[in-house]
Amino acid sequence: MPVSISPQGQPRWRLRTSRAQWLGYLAWxxxxxxxxxxxxxxxxxxxxxxxxxxxxxxxDLISRMLPPDWHYAHRLWKPMWDTLNIATLGTLxxxxxxxxxxxxxxxxxxxxxxxxxxALGLIVSSRSINSLIWAMLLxxxxxxxxxxxxxxxxxxxxxxxxxxxxxxxxxxHPTPVEAISATGARRLQVMSYGVLPQVLPAFAGISVxxxxxxxxxxxxxGLVGAGGIGLQLNAAINSLAWSQVSVIFLMIFVTVLASxxxxxxxxxxxx
Amino acid sequence: MLTLSGVCKRYPTGDRALSDIxxxxxxxxxxxxxxxxxxxxxxxxRCINRLVEPTSGSIRLDDTELTRLSGRELRRARRAxxxxxxxxxxxxxxxxxxxxxxxxxGHVGFWRSFLRRYxxxxxTEAFRLLERVGLSHALxxxxxxxxxxxxxxxxxxxxxxxxxxLLLIDEPTASLDPKTSRQIMRLIRELCAERRLAAIINIHxxxxxxxxxxxxxxxxxxxxxxxxxxxxxSAEILTTIYGEEDWDTQADHERDAPSKSKTxxxxxxxxxxxxxxxxxxxxTR
Amino acid sequence: xxxxxxxxxxxxxxxxxxTGRWRRLPFIADPKVRWAMGIGAAVYLALALASxxxxxxxxxxxxxxxxxxxxxxxxxDFLSRRDDIIDGILESLTMTLTSTVIGVALAIPVxxxxxRNIAPLPIYLVCRSIITVSRTFQEIIIxxxxxxxxxxxxxxxxITLAFATIGFMAKLLAEDIEDLDWRxxxxxxxxxxxxxxxxxxxxxxxxxxxxxxLSMYRLDINFRExxxxGIVGAGGIGATLNTSxxxxxxxxxxxILLIIIAVVLLCEYGSSHVRRWTQ
Numbered sequence: 001m002p003v004s005i006s007p008q009g010q011p012r013w014r015l016r017t018s019r020a021q022w023l024g025y026l027a028w029x030x031x032x033x034x035x036x037x038x039x040x041x042x043x044x045x046x047x048x049x050x051x052x053x054x055x056x057x058x059x060d061l062i063s064r065m066l067p068p069d070w071h072y073a074h075r076l077w078k079p080m081w082d083t084l085n086i087a088t089l090g091t092l093x094x095x096x097x098x099x100x101x102x103x104x105x106x107x108x109x110x111x112x113x114x115x116x117x118x119a120l121g122l123i124v125s126s127r128s129i130n131s132l133i134w135a136m137l138l139x140x141x142x143x144x145x146x147x148x149x150x151x152x153x154x155x156x157x158x159x160x161x162x163x164x165x166x167x168x169x170x171x172x173h174p175t176p177v178e179a180i181s182a183t184g185a186r187r188l189q190v191m192s193y194g195v196l197p198q199v200l201p202a203f204a205g206i207s208v209x210x211x212x213x214x215x216x217x218x219x220x221x222g223l224v225g226a227g228g229i230g231l232q233l234n235a236a237i238n239s240l241a242w243s244q245v246s247v248i249f250l251m252i253f254v255t256v257l258a259s260x261x262x263x264x265x266x267x268x269x270x271x
Numbered sequence: 272m273l274t275l276s277g278v279c280k281r282y283p284t285g286d287r288a289l290s291d292i293x294x295x296x297x298x299x300x301x302x303x304x305x306x307x308x309x310x311x312x313x314x315x316x317r318c319i320n321r322l323v324e325p326t327s328g329s330i331r332l333d334d335t336e337l338t339r340l341s342g343r344e345l346r347r348a349r350r351a352x353x354x355x356x357x358x359x360x361x362x363x364x365x366x367x368x369x370x371x372x373x374x375x376x377g378h379v380g381f382w383r384s385f386l387r388r389y390x391x392x393x394x395t396e397a398f399r400l401l402e403r404v405g406l407s408h409a410l411x412x413x414x415x416x417x418x419x420x421x422x423x424x425x426x427x428x429x430x431x432x433x434x435x436x437l438l439l440i441d442e443p444t445a446s447l448d449p450k451t452s453r454q455i456m457r458l459i460r461e462l463c464a465e466r467r468l469a470a471i472i473n474i475h476x477x478x479x480x481x482x483x484x485x486x487x488x489x490x491x492x493x494x495x496x497x498x499x500x501x502x503x504x505s506a507e508i509l510t511t512i513y514g515e516e517d518w519d520t521q522a523d524h525e526r527d528a529p530s531k532s533k534t535x536x537x538x539x540x541x542x543x544x545x546x547x548x549x550x551x552x553x554x555t556r
Numbered sequence: 557x558x559x560x561x562x563x564x565x566x567x568x569x570x571x572x573x574x575t576g577r578w579r580r581l582p583f584i585a586d587p588k589v590r591w592a593m594g595i596g597a598a599v600y601l602a603l604a605l606a607s608x609x610x611x612x613x614x615x616x617x618x619x620x621x622x623x624x625x626x627x628x629x630x631x632x633d634f635l636s637r638r639d640d641i642i643d644g645i646l647e648s649l650t651m652t653l654t655s656t657v658i659g660v661a662l663a664i665p666v667x668x669x670x671x672r673n674i675a676p677l678p679i680y681l682v683c684r685s686i687i688t689v690s691r692t693f694q695e696i697i698i699x700x701x702x703x704x705x706x707x708x709x710x711x712x713x714x715i716t717l718a719f720a721t722i723g724f725m726a727k728l729l730a731e732d733i734e735d736l737d738w739r740x741x742x743x744x745x746x747x748x749x750x751x752x753x754x755x756x757x758x759x760x761x762x763x764x765x766x767x768x769x770l771s772m773y774r775l776d777i778n779f780r781e782x783x784x785x786g787i788v789g790a791g792g793i794g795a796t797l798n799t800s801x802x803x804x805x806x807x808x809x810x811x812i813l814l815i816i817i818a819v820v821l822l823c824e825y826g827s828s829h830v831r832r833w834t835q
Contacts, residue, residue, distance in 0.1 A: 034653065035653065035654065035657050037650075038649075038650035038651075038653045038654045039654055041646070041647070041650045041710075042647075042650055042651065042654060042710045042711055042714055042791075043711070045647070045709050045710050045711075045791070046706075046707075046709050046710065046711040047707050047709065050706060050707030051706050051707065051711060054705045054706050057704060057705045057706075058705045061701070061704060061705065081607065082607070085604040085607060085608070088600075088604065089604055089605070089608075124817060124820065124821060125813075125817050127820070128780060128813075128816050128817040128820040128821075129780075129813060129816065129817070130780055130781065130783060130784045132696065132784045132787065133783065133784060133797065133813070136787070136797075136798060136801050136802075137625065137801055137809070140618070140621060140801055140802065140804060141618040141619075141621045141622045141625065142610075142614065142615050142618050143611055143614035143615065143617075143618060145608075145609060145610065145611070146607075146608050146609065147608055147610050147615075150608070175356060175358055175360040176360050176361065176362045176363075178322055178356075178360060179354065179356055179360035179361075179362075179426075179429075180362070180373060180376065181322065181349075182320050182322060182349060182352075182353070182354040182439075183349065183350070183353070183373060183374050183375075183376050183377050183429070183433055184345075184346040184347065184348075184349035184350035184376065184377025184378075184433075185346070185373070185376035185377055185384075186346060186376075186381065188381045189376045189381055189384050189385075192381075192384070192385050193362060193365070193369075193373050193376065193384070194362060197362050197363075197364040197365050198362070198363070198364065200364065201364075216692070216693075216694055217694060219694060219697070220694045220696045220697060223696060223787070223788070224787065224798075233697070237700060249693070249697070252692070252693065252697070253689075253692050253693070256692045256693075257688070257692060366580070366581065368573065368578060369580065387579065387580040389578070390576075391575075391576030391577065392576060393576075394573055394576045394577065394578045395573075395574065395575065395576040397573075397578075398570075398573040398574045398576075398578070399574075402574075407570055407573075407574075408566075408570070410569065410570060410573060410578075411566065411569060411581050
């Protein structure tokens with residue numbers, strides 16, 4: 001903290017040195033310019049006539065959504081069941097694939113640095129690509145349906161679970177691992193006795209957390225044809241049946257809240 | 272039975288942890304390895320079972336050259352050398368029984384160990400050892416529910432269930448209170464005598480070394496500077512091992528009032544020589 | 557099971573172990589619950605797997621496309637749709653930045669309002685419901701609504717992402733504030749500081765570092781999301797990606813995906829630096 005002497009001979013205190021302060025101002029200035037530039041690019045690409053109309057459009061939308069078409073709910077049980085299956089089976093498949101990948105990616109359990117970078121690359125690619133993109137791709141390959149959704153969710157989950165799990169593996173206590181190796185155990189036994197018990201709670205927590213996220217993601221996969229309630233949503237929107245859309249929204253809302261509650265409870269019980 | 276010759280260890284950073292270690296251990300002998308922190312005691316012990324790779328030199332257990340083993344043979348050799356750790360190194364989330372049985376991992380296939388289907392004779396032996404260390408009632412407890420002394424007993428049971436010829440013991444008492452430390456050391460000594468095991472105990476408490484070892488090796492800056500009987504340890508020798516320190520001041524005081532020392536303070540809490548004095552006046556082994 | 561039974565069981569297990577018979581204690585102690593859960597899980601799996609309809613002919617037909625797609629990664633085509641890709645990526649980046657800035661700026665008041673220890677109950681309830689709505693719906697769903705309201709184009713995307721950012725940041729910020737060290741706040745209050753001064757001197761220093769870290773993380777998420785909301789017309793690279801996939805132009809898709817992965821990697825690298833810098 002700089003304290004300088006003012007011309008009047010009084011000590012003056014300021015939070016930062018003037019150099020640091022100027023650098024701070026400069027950073028803010030650059031940031032603000034960048035933001036304004038981006039904003040300008042966006043506003044150039046926007047039809048402001050429509051935006052001015054947005055309030056009326058929004059009001060119109062709500063008036064069409066209300067009252068919800070409750071009879072439609074009966075036709076949503078099967079799609080909702082599909083959505084749950086996509087999320088659950090996809091998470092299970094993702095766990096099965098992420099588990100070995102995480103062990104290959106953790107610095108302390110990987111068999112070889114080259115394999116480690118491969119596993120890290122796999123994790124990053126899976127994390128970078130949204131499950132909807134995976135679904136789009138898989139629909140063109142496997143055809144529309146629940147299977148594409150399950151695999152899309154699984155592919156996206158590898159990165160998420162893999163990353164958090166390999167970080168947990170890198171943070172374990174090394175001494176039990178050393179002790180198990182010293183008994184003459186083979187590599188896999190060292191993993192299953194020294195490493196696995198230490199990461200198991202974290203692993204379970206991560207998986208349940210991802211399941212909860214996947215429920216949310218799987219509600220929209222139908223928009224690209226990968227099954228679940230998103231198919232109905234897409235159909236309702238395309239036919240401008242907004243009173244059905246609101247029923248679907250409510251259904252999604254309740255399901256997601258319920259899954260979040262379950263996941264929080266389970267994670268609480270584990271930790 | 273165990274012979275080290277010309278063992279050197281240099282870390283990639285360039286630090287020389289061990290230079291030219293010559294050491295030979297007969298069957299059934301308990302050797303205490305003493306020395307200041309950073310003298311290379313832990314490195315020496317870990318070089319023997321190759322948790323740390325020695326840079327050069329030869330380590331032989333009976334007729335096996337340990338430094339050249341790899342893979343399956345190294346695992347086979349490790350089965351004959353059990354290790355006991357400073358911070359117990361138990362797997363916290365496994366039960367006591369699982370921790371003890373993990374000593375048999377070198378003898379059991381992966382799936383058997385994964386499903387916890389150990390052969391009956393392993394289980395019987397593990398249980399017998401738990402009884403021997405006084406913990407048979409705790410077999411289903413999780414390791415992190417035990418006290419420090421109890422955990423170290425589990426650590427000892429895990430080492431012995433390996434039916435080793437040699438025990439490598441790294442600071443067994445460093446995290447324990449003085450009373451428990453002595454109990455643990457006595458237990459180790461008894462078990463070694465029962466099974467005619469050789470042991471290297473890496474220990475910083477000279478009083479305990481003196482009381483429980485047959486032989487003391489002093490290590491300083493990676494070199495052996497003393498090798499002899501425990502009663503040959505004199506103030507001059509301690510100075511060569513640990514550096515200059517007024518080893519005798521306390522001892523004079525102790526000689527003045529030997530009977531008080533036993534009740535007032537515990538040997539492990541005193542300076543090495545004063546502890547020796549206290550022990551020589553009190554109980555001996 | 558009562559205590560006596562437990563003691564009995566422990567005794568039996570000891571006796572068994574002494575004769576060499578020992579099994580791991582089951583994870584769920586009560587056998588009835590254990591079996592019920594096992595059977596329940598099996599039945600669910602069977603029903604769920606049975607309800608998947610797979611057109612195997614279509615899948616077999618698609619396998620050659622899958623190979624094409626994998627092959628495309630070895631020779632991605634950045635050139636033939638260069639202009640579309642550049643425009644899309646630039647738009648995605650600008651949307652990411654703008655929406656993160658707006659979202660974080662709005663998330664701070666919402667987060668303060670959603671922290672029970674500093675906000676009065678009515679404000680707390682309002683802020684919490686904003687957070688819940690924003691977190692429950694996937695970005696795409698929100699994007700659909702905003703596209704209807706604001707028309708096609710990046711503005712709808714920016715508003716969508718900003719809205720999602722509010723829910724994400726405000727929730728974590730509120731949790732941080734609820735966990736903060738209350739003694740520091742009291743110390744500042746004891747000097748006679750006003751509400752604003754308390755926020756600035758006691759609360760801000762405690763949550764600032766994490767707030768910056770989370771903003772960087774959210775920047776990363778917003779970029780990834782901006783790559784998909786284009787599917788419903790909310791701007792960004794998503795539209796180009798969608799088109800290339802539905803036309804089976806996998807080499808262009810591969811190029812776009814590689815760019816996305818690279819940007820995400822850069823983002824992560826950058827944010828780890830920023831985090832080190834601010835701590």
